[in-house]
Amino acid sequence: MTQISHPLLLRARRIRTPNFAAMLAALFLALCMLPAFAAPPATPADTETVLAAARKQIDDIRKRVADETDDATLMQQRSDALDIQSKADAASDALTPQLASVTARLSELGSPPEGAKEAPDVAAQRTQLEKNSRALDAQIKLARLLSVDAAQTAEQVSAQRRKQFQARLGERRDSFLSSQFWKEFREEFPSDLERLEALGTDLSTAVGQTPKWGWLLLLAAAASVIALRVWIGRFILRLTATRVPPGRLRRSFLAVAQVVLSVATPGLVALLIQTGLDWNSQLSDNTSALLVTLVATVCFGGYVSGMGNALLSTHRPSWRLPPISDAVATRLRWLPNLLGTLVVMIWLAERLPVLLNASLTTTITLTGIVAVLIMATMGAVLSISRRLRRQSIQENDAPVPFWISLLLGAVWTVLILGLASLLAGYVAFGAFLAKQVLWVLIILASAYLLSTLIEDGFSTLLGTSHREGDTEGPSLRDQAAVLLSGLGRVAVGLLTIILLLAPFGEGPMDLIQRFDQLRKGLAIGEAQIRPGAVLQALIVLALSLLSVKMLKRWLSNRYLPTTELDPGMQLSAATLFGYAGFVIAFALSLSAAGIGLERVAWIASALSVGIGFGLQAVVQNFVSGLILLAERPVKVGDWVSLGGVEGDILRINVRATEIQMGDRSTVIVPNSEFVTKTVRNVTRSNPLGLVQIKLPLPLSTDAEQVRELILQAFGDHEDVLDTPAPNVFLDGIENGHLIFNAKGYVSSPRAAYGVRSALLFTVLKRLNDAGLEVSSPPTMLLASAPQAVGVAPSGVAPSGDAPRGVAPGGNAPGGVAPPASS
Numbered sequence: 001m002t003q004i005s006h007p008l009l010l011r012a013r014r015i016r017t018p019n020f021a022a023m024l025a026a027l028f029l030a031l032c033m034l035p036a037f038a039a040p041p042a043t044p045a046d047t048e049t050v051l052a053a054a055r056k057q058i059d060d061i062r063k064r065v066a067d068e069t070d071d072a073t074l075m076q077q078r079s080d081a082l083d084i085q086s087k088a089d090a091a092s093d094a095l096t097p098q099l100a101s102v103t104a105r106l107s108e109l110g111s112p113p114e115g116a117k118e119a120p121d122v123a124a125q126r127t128q129l130e131k132n133s134r135a136l137d138a139q140i141k142l143a144r145l146l147s148v149d150a151a152q153t154a155e156q157v158s159a160q161r162r163k164q165f166q167a168r169l170g171e172r173r174d175s176f177l178s179s180q181f182w183k184e185f186r187e188e189f190p191s192d193l194e195r196l197e198a199l200g201t202d203l204s205t206a207v208g209q210t211p212k213w214g215w216l217l218l219l220a221a222a223a224s225v226i227a228l229r230v231w232i233g234r235f236i237l238r239l240t241a242t243r244v245p246p247g248r249l250r251r252s253f254l255a256v257a258q259v260v261l262s263v264a265t266p267g268l269v270a271l272l273i274q275t276g277l278d279w280n281s282q283l284s285d286n287t288s289a290l291l292v293t294l295v296a297t298v299c300f301g302g303y304v305s306g307m308g309n310a311l312l313s314t315h316r317p318s319w320r321l322p323p324i325s326d327a328v329a330t331r332l333r334w335l336p337n338l339l340g341t342l343v344v345m346i347w348l349a350e351r352l353p354v355l356l357n358a359s360l361t362t363t364i365t366l367t368g369i370v371a372v373l374i375m376a377t378m379g380a381v382l383s384i385s386r387r388l389r390r391q392s393i394q395e396n397d398a399p400v401p402f403w404i405s406l407l408l409g410a411v412w413t414v415l416i417l418g419l420a421s422l423l424a425g426y427v428a429f430g431a432f433l434a435k436q437v438l439w440v441l442i443i444l445a446s447a448y449l450l451s452t453l454i455e456d457g458f459s460t461l462l463g464t465s466h467r468e469g470d471t472e473g474p475s476l477r478d479q480a481a482v483l484l485s486g487l488g489r490v491a492v493g494l495l496t497i498i499l500l501l502a503p504f505g506e507g508p509m510d511l512i513q514r515f516d517q518l519r520k521g522l523a524i525g526e527a528q529i530r531p532g533a534v535l536q537a538l539i540v541l542a543l544s545l546l547s548v549k550m551l552k553r554w555l556s557n558r559y560l561p562t563t564e565l566d567p568g569m570q571l572s573a574a575t576l577f578g579y580a581g582f583v584i585a586f587a588l589s590l591s592a593a594g595i596g597l598e599r600v601a602w603i604a605s606a607l608s609v610g611i612g613f614g615l616q617a618v619v620q621n622f623v624s625g626l627i628l629l630a631e632r633p634v635k636v637g638d639w640v641s642l643g644g645v646e647g648d649i650l651r652i653n654v655r656a657t658e659i660q661m662g663d664r665s666t667v668i669v670p671n672s673e674f675v676t677k678t679v680r681n682v683t684r685s686n687p688l689g690l691v692q693i694k695l696p697l698p699l700s701t702d703a704e705q706v707r708e709l710i711l712q713a714f715g716d717h718e719d720v721l722d723t724p725a726p727n728v729f730l731d732g733i734e735n736g737h738l739i740f741n742a743k744g745y746v747s748s749p750r751a752a753y754g755v756r757s758a759l760l761f762t763v764l765k766r767l768n769d770a771g772l773e774v775s776s777p778p779t780m781l782l783a784s785a786p787q788a789v790g791v792a793p794s795g796v797a798p799s800g801d802a803p804r805g806v807a808p809g810g811n812a813p814g815g816v817a818p819p820a821s822s
Contacts, residue, residue, distance in 0.1 A: 047091055051142050054084045058149050065157050078157040085150035092143040099136040102129055173364060175425040181361065188359035195356040202287050203277060210279040218272045225272075229265040233258070249460035251319045252453040255310035259449070262306020267299035286355050297347040301340040307445055308336025321452055325392070331384050338377060339438070346370050346435065364427050371422060371431040374438050375415050382408060382415075411437060440500060447496040454488035537593035544588050548581030571636050575652065576629050617672075621655045624671035628652055634674055634681055639749055641680035642673060648750075682749050689752035691720065691744045693759060696737040696775045703730060703738060709770060710742045713762040719755050720744045737775050 061077045068074055106129050112118050118126070174181035236257045244250045274291045277283060283291070312329045313320040320329065349370045353363040385408065414433050421430030462481035552574050560570040629652060634640055638649050640659065647661040657674065659667045697706060707728045714726035726744035733739070742763075746755050767774065 047095065047139055047143075050087065051091065051139065051146055054087065054146055054150075055142075058084060058146070058153055061153055062156070065153070065160055068160065074157055074160055078154050081150045081154040081157060085147050085154065088143045088147035088150060092140050092147065095136050095140050095143065099133065099140060102133045102136060105129055106133065171428060172425045173360075173427055175423055176368060177423055178425075181364075184359075185361040185365060188361050192356060192358045192362045195358065196352075199287065199356065202284060206277045206279070206283055206287075210276050214279055215276055218276045222269050222272050225265060225268045229261055233261055236261075245460050247456065247460045248321075248452075249456040251321055252449070252456045254319060255313070255321055255449060256453055258310040259303060259306040262302045262309070263299050264302075266302040267295060270295045270298040290351060290355055293351065294344075294347075297344055301343040303340075304343050304442055305336045305340030307442075307449060308339060311445060311449065312336065322448065325388075327391075328385070328388055331388065332381065335377070335381060339442075342370070342374060342377065342438065345373070346438075367431045368422055368427055371418065371427075371434040374434040375419055378411065378415055378434075378437055382412060443496055443499050447492050451489045451492045454492065455485045458482075458485040458488070533593045537589040540592040541585055541589035544585030545582070548578060548585055552578050552581065567637060576626075579626075617670075618655065621671045624675045625652060625655065625657075627675055628657070628671055634679065634684070638684060639682040641682070642669060642677065645669060687748060688721070688724075689746045689749035689755075691746060691752050691756045691759065693742045693756060693763065694731070695740045695742070695763070696734070697740060697772065698775055699733065699736055699738060701738055701772055703740075705770065706738075706740055706767070706772060709766045709772075710740065710763055713759055713766060714742065714744045717744075717755060717759060717762070719746050719751060720759075721746060 057080065061081060065074070065077060068077070106126070109122065109126055109129070112123075112126070174184070237254065240250050240254045240257070244253055274295055277291060278288055281288075311320070311322055312324065312333060312335075314329050314333045317326050317329070349366040352358070353366060414437055418430040418433035418437075421427075421433065458481040462477045462484070555577060556570065556574045560573060563570070628634060634649055634652075634657075636649050636652060639647070640649060642659075645659055645661070645667050647659045647667065650658040650660050650666065652658075652671070656668045656670050659669055661667060693710075695706075695710075710728045711726060714720050720726055721744070724745050726742065729741040729743070731739040731741045742759075744755075744759075746752055764774070
């Protein structure tokens with residue numbers, strides 16, 4: 001077997017210890033879809049040279065890809081194609097502003113004058129600019145065409161890799177049960193062992209060449225890393241319990257922190273070991289590349305182990321995220337560390353034969369051993385789960401959900417099929433099934449942990465339902481929390497699907513290419529919608545709205561109260577500021593997304609027709625609301641009467657105004673009603689309330705005495721204003737009664753009713769104490785028709801005469817109209 005060189009390994013041999021952390025950081029950023037832009041050539045001539053060389057390289061890759069069978073070579077070709085695509089995109093992005101600048105300068109020069117000779121320096125400048133414009137335009141078109149060709153070539157290489165992958169899965173070798181396989185193994189294993197001894201010798205030499213004080217220093221550093229990991233773990237636990245808001249976020253945050261520590265600790269220790277072995281760069285390129293990649297593999301193994309321990313949480317059951325019983329978590333506590341070790345073993349089984357150029361039988365043997373270990377581990381987990389499930393059914397008498405039984409049956413089927421494939425000689429297919437089971441388990445667990453963290457984070461930090469004493473219904477914060485957590489979980493689901501499909505002929509570069517395509521976004525007309533730009537727009541919108549809310553609160557609570565504006569005008573000014581701030585925030589978010597307001601103009605033009613018909617009433621009410629807030633014919637707190645609706649204005653919204661009636665009910669009135677109809681505003685120009693009392697008294701009553709008593713009652717009441725002063729008028733004589741009309745004023749019309757009632761009680765009591773009686777209400781007696789002429793029923797006056805004791809006009813003596821007041 002020929003030695004295979006991965007492009008990442010070829011680059012890794014030039015990486016030394018000081019910049020290894022930077023390499024890991026760059027790799028992490030690439031996996032997180034953060035674009036890495038290549039530096040564009042310095043001059044147009046360099047750009048043209050690079051593009052020409054890249055075009056020749058792309059043509060050469062296309063000629064050789066159809067006949068290529070080596071996977072490592074295909075990976076190198078695809079990496080080269082993606083690198084060319086990245087450089088072409090970077091060149092196009094770098095040249096576009098230059099072309100725009102040249103075009104702008106040409107526009108400044110304008111068209112050459114007709115019939116007149118242009119100045120030599122201006123003509124020379126115009127000629128040079130036109131030449132540069134044509135050159136830049138041609139280079140941009142060439143770069144874009146090259147980017148498309150490179151993307152198509154990379155896809156062609158991916159298709160060839162998938163084809164080779166499927167062919168290898170269907171390839172059959174001698175079975176492990178056949179004597180021929182072990183005969184070949186005994187013949188080829190000694191030479192493979194010699195190569196392994198050579199690697200061991202290389203590592204032993206490296207150990208000896210590193211000074212002892214260097215090893216002691218590295219050992220102290222490793223011990224410090226382990227001690228620091230213990231201290232940080234305790235600190236994070238204490239920080240989570242005291243500082244993180246109550247709720248599920250504490251558990252998910254602690255789980256993620258444990259995963260991060262589990263990745264960093266073994267990774268740093270492995271990095272220290274790699275530093276000691278390659279102290280003086282004495283290792284060969286292949287061995288150095290193996291150790292560098294081993295560090296990253298150890299980090300991934302630590303991730304698998306830490307994630308399993310965080311989800312099982314055997315030491316802290318109350319902090320466990322998934323609904324797993326203590327019995328299951330205790331029985332499976334050995335699984336996470338074993339899976340982390342298996343991840344490292346899988347990588348060694350794949351890379352060591354390539355590094356040592358081992359024989360095919362040795363490679364198949366290592367692959368089979370790793371596959372059997374994975375199957376044995378998964379089989380043990382399934383057996384333990386089966387026993388615990390039966391025990392749970394016997395104790396709780398609760399059936400297991402059907403989907404769990406179906407899932408476990410599918411896993412058993414895959415493991416049995418993989419083992420049968422191994423024994424039948426289809427080692428590649430059997431190992432693929434075993435690795436796929438492990439890969440699916442890791443991806444699903446990671447997706448669960450990440451989605452749980454997203455949901456808990458948004459619901460805890462933005463939601464309001466977790467706060468004590470919050471009796472209100474769902475607020476805008478709760479809606480934002482649900483929406484953002486839903487979007488985050490959908491993104492996690494899409495990423496999970498991509499990663500689950502990765503083993504089917506896909507590799508890391510394929511995933512990076514997919515992320516890069518996602519980063520470039522979707523073109524809709526002239527607008528380019530990119531995930532990064534959308535995220536930036538959402539961040540700008542959130543920050544802008546938060547700033548508007550803070551400024552609006554500052555205006556309402558701090559600044560406006562110091563002005564001479566009344567409370568209603570203060571609320572109107574704050575509302576207008578909120579509307580304007582929302583429009584500015586929306587415009588800023590569109591700009592951050594790369595969509596200028598001029599690109600939205602045609603949408604507004606198209607919507608104007610619909611606004612003229614279907615949204616006419618909405619727009620009318622909106623404009624009316626702005627008029628109400630600006631002109632303020634009515635304001636918050638006014639007592640108004642409109643079309644039979646009378647009450648206090650609670651709030652003036654964008655579309656309608658809320659009025660609170662006397663029975664505490666709320667009426668929603670469109671804003672256009674206040675602009676187009678007659679409105680009675682009781683408290684607009686004069687906020688005083690009138691208290692009026694009318695009393696009928698007999699003709700024999702001393703009018704001056706009554707006047708003094710009423711004025712004293714008005715003056716003694718604390719709510720009656722001294723200015724205007726209360727007064728008592730004599731309206732006249734009606735039906736033999738004196739009609740007294742008393743008037744006074746209070747500070748608000750809303751207080752008039754209560755004050756009038758209290759004054760009535762007081763006045764009636766004082767009149768009674770003074771021996772003055774208020775006339776009774778008028779009465780009327782109806783008589784029957786006479787039975788004979790001149791004869792009337794007993795007790796009834798003759799026709800045409802008033803009843804006895806009733807004055808003409810139908811009123812009793814001294815009776816007057818009932819007391820009237822307003």
